[in-house]
Amino acid sequence: MAAPKLNIVPFVSVDSMMKLVLAVGIERFLTELAGYVEEDFRRWEAFDKTPRVASHSHDGVIELMPTSDGTLYGFKYVNGHPKNMRQGLQTVTAFGMLADVGSGYPMLLTEMTILTALRTAATSVVAAKYLAPRGARTMALIGNGAQSEFQATAFKALLGIERIRLYDIDRSASEKVVRNLAGLGLETTICASAEQAVEGAEIITTVTADKQYATILTDNMVGAGVHINAVGGDCPGKTELHRDILLRSDIFVEYPPQTRIEGEIQQLAPDHPVTELWQVMTGKAEGRRGPKQITLFDSVGFATEDFSALRYVRDKLASTGLYEELDLLADPDEPRDLFGMLLRAAKS
Amino acid sequence: MAAPKLNIVPFVSVDSMMKLVLAVGIERFLTELAGYVEEDFRRWEAFDKTPRVASHSHDGVIELMPTSDGTLYGFKYVNGHPKNMRQGLQTVTAFGMLADVGSGYPMLLTEMTILTALRTAATSVVAAKYLAPRGARTMALIGNGAQSEFQATAFKALLGIERIRLYDIDRSASEKVVRNLAGLGLETTICASAEQAVEGAEIITTVTADKQYATILTDNMVGAGVHINAVGGDCPGKTELHRDILLRSDIFVEYPPQTRIEGEIQQLAPDHPVTELWQVMTGKAEGRRGPKQITLFDSVGFATEDFSALRYVRDKLASTGLYEELDLLADPDEPRDLFGMLLRAAKS
Secondary structure (H helix, E strand, O other), X not given: OOOOOOOEEEEEOHHHHHHHHHHHOHHHXXXXXXXXXHHHHHOHHHOEOOOOEEEEOOOOEEEEEEEEOOOEEEEEEEEEOHHHHHHOOOOOOEEEEEEEOOOOOEEEEEEOHHXXXXXXXXXXXXXXXXXXXXXXXXXXXXXXXXXXXXXXXXXXXXXXXXXXXXXXXXXXXXXXXXHHHOOOOOEEEEOOOHHHHHOOOOEEEEOOOOOOEEEEEOHHHOOOOOEEEEOOOOEOOEEEEOHHHHHHOEEEEOOHHHHHHHXXXXXXXXXXXXXXXXXXXXXXXXXXXXOOOOEEEEOOOOHHHHHHHHHHHHHHHHHHOOOEEEEOOOOOOOOOOHHHHHHHHOOO | OOOOOOOEEEEEOHHHHHHHHHHHOHHHHHHHHHHHHHXXXXXXXXXXXXXXXXXXXXXXXXXXXXXXXXXXXXXXXXXXXXXHHHHOXXXXXXXXXXXXXXXXXXXXXXXXXXXXXXXXXXXXXXXXXXXXXXXXXXXXXXXXXXXXXXXXXXXXXXXXXXXXXXXXXXXXXXXXXXXXXXXXXXXXXXXXOHHHHHOOOOEEEEOOOOOOXXXXXXXXXXXXXXXXXXXXXXXXXXXEEOHHHHHHXXXXXXXXXXXXXXXXXXXXXXXXXXXXXXXXXXXXXXXOOOOXXXXXXXXXXXXXXXHHHHHHHHHHHHHHOOOEEEXXXXXXXXOOOHHHHHHHHOOO
């Protein structure tokens, strides 16, 4: 980028984000992004962490997810409105910002609807690297909405998954996934039930969207040695797994104060033992111990993951040029002369 | 506005905001905005309120200020970095967003550096309408930085202030105010000290920027009957008034849980009595009782004021057309087909 203009913030629109992902390549984008996510989990203690700030309403939730590592500050705006889909709108939309802690000045504004799907998939696969059984080649993918292909692609690119067994209550959603993944090197099978989907799968990913307690998986469906990547249960009152599964699993979470409120473990006692993912990555805690263990990544999405994604996109700007310049910040010639700048605008 | 395109969010840049303020007229803009601010204070109980979410660092603070009335959701990103001025940057920069609670979709993104100065001044004058002595014509304005002319103009437009007595530790800041206000119908006087500035003033506005405990006003400087509009003390460790002044004043605040942390009253016991401004406006509490009372508006800035400003700007878009269209939201033809939209972008 050229010498900075103080009023300008680089902006990555939806169109630019799509071009960026395609220019880098989806699999490489997911792989590099997973590297940033893992790097930030490994320096977990450097982050200023807080549960997301949620505004709940009848139809959904609007959230702000801030975090900082002391040098950079990032936040994401994200909504979750399950009813939106019926009106032709996205269930989840998001945008985010990266800022300089030293000056407080924003450095990047970007769409994050697409980016959130990518970072969620990248995080899932980073967790699975430590938790899934070795040599896993088959993944059940239950819930075939907007995020599912991103999950499938990330697990192929980073973990070597070859076969995806799809199930959705709406078969057309599974058909959409089959179409979208055609030619990308994954074998896809549409299943008639969740029971059928989990057959032979070493990894079970649940990514459904209803905002209510649901039981996507019952206890009898989960065999020994499986890794469950539970992505869809991510707000109070929204879960996907039967409680008995949780009691048989070793549970791994991002940030316990948030997961206790939003994750599958809201069904358990507030002191039920869980392991923090960053501790597994840094060797402070054990991940998978053996072939019979059931591991559960109770993923709700945490601000550091968005921070990693914002960092990654920021680092891609200079080489790709895929951004616009947004006139977002007032920049008077003399900092104290905001009013004078306004008056002089009348003459320009 | 024309039929909505689902991917588009109207964006008001700094340039558009300046054009908007000038098109409406600064005094009329402040007057109309004050109407929105007062309207929202009067329906205070309808708002989802929370103290701002602050990320403090050595050099400053970055804050998110969200609120919602159940129909609309608004938030502001704002930083406060006193050292910025020495590097030619703004101490405070801000932007904000208004969203639809029903869908979670953003409806407006706007610069708020200029808008914050306007809404702070509008809020000050709304409070003063209820608290300042009747017939006040002279205001002391201590601290002559970026916000001071907005305060002066708002007090002229809405309260009939005719004379402004200026003081700043840097005389060139006061000279800037005199230049900027020339021809706008206010008599301005630069004073050699804060003591001199308050002589004959019925209203004292303090709007200094240092992030530290300071004593802009000492007890002997504040005579009976004065209204103090304390704008500058707005974060932990930053105050402007000597504690003894607070003990002689009736103190009015926006949102006590936030003001106890950030306002002048952080110098007092946590149960020191204060009156909420909205209760004065709705007749639930008394404002000014008589000519000898010292009233203090301990202003720290609250999310509802930004919400009012966002609503006001939103309502001005259609008639002025002073906005751009930002491609911020992913809008696949089929909501669940985010991945397919990405794949198809390769062919477009």
